[in-house]
Amino acid sequence: MGAVAERDKVQETVTAGEEIYARKFQSDYESRFPGQFAVIDIASQQAVVGQFPEDAVLLARQCFGSAPQHLIQICSPAAVQLGFFLPHAGVAWAI
Numbered sequence: 001m002g003a004v005a006e007r008d009k010v011q012e013t014v015t016a017g018e019e020i021y022a023r024k025f026q027s028d029y030e031s032r033f034p035g036q037f038a039v040i041d042i043a044s045q046q047a048v049v050g051q052f053p054e055d056a057v058l059l060a061r062q063c064f065g066s067a068p069q070h071l072i073q074i075c076s077p078a079a080v081q082l083g084f085f086l087p088h089a090g091v092a093w094a095i
Contacts, residue, residue: 009068013042013068013069013070014070016042016068016070017040017042017069017070017071017072018070018072020040020042020045020047020070021038021040021047021070021072024045024047025038025040025047029047029049029074030074030075033049033074034074034075035073035074035075035076036049036050036051036056036073036074037049037050037051037052037053037055037056037071037072037073037074038056038071038072038074039056039057039059039060039064039069039070039071039072040069040070040072041060041063041064041067041068041069042067042068042069043064043067043068044064046063046064048060048063048064049074053071053073056071057071
């Protein structure tokens with residue numbers, strides 16, 4: 001997979017994760033978990049929450065495996081968008 005295709009896959013994960021978060025979790029999570037971190041599993045449209053990003057990522061890995069997932073800090077608009085795709089592991093992350 002080329003760099004452009006990998007970037008497009010990461011952007012698809014970001015877009016899907018943001019849409020799922022806004023539609024299903026945002027209002028509830030912003031009142032219950034401000035400042036914590038949520039990982040949205042794109043395929044199942046489910047989420048897990050952790051106090052720190054590492055907690056949320058590890059919990060998501062246990063719950064959802066290596067499917068594409070989106071990490072977001074609750075109540076915090078992202079100032080920077082970072083992402084990576086590990087083609088051999090089938091993992092795409094976007095922050």
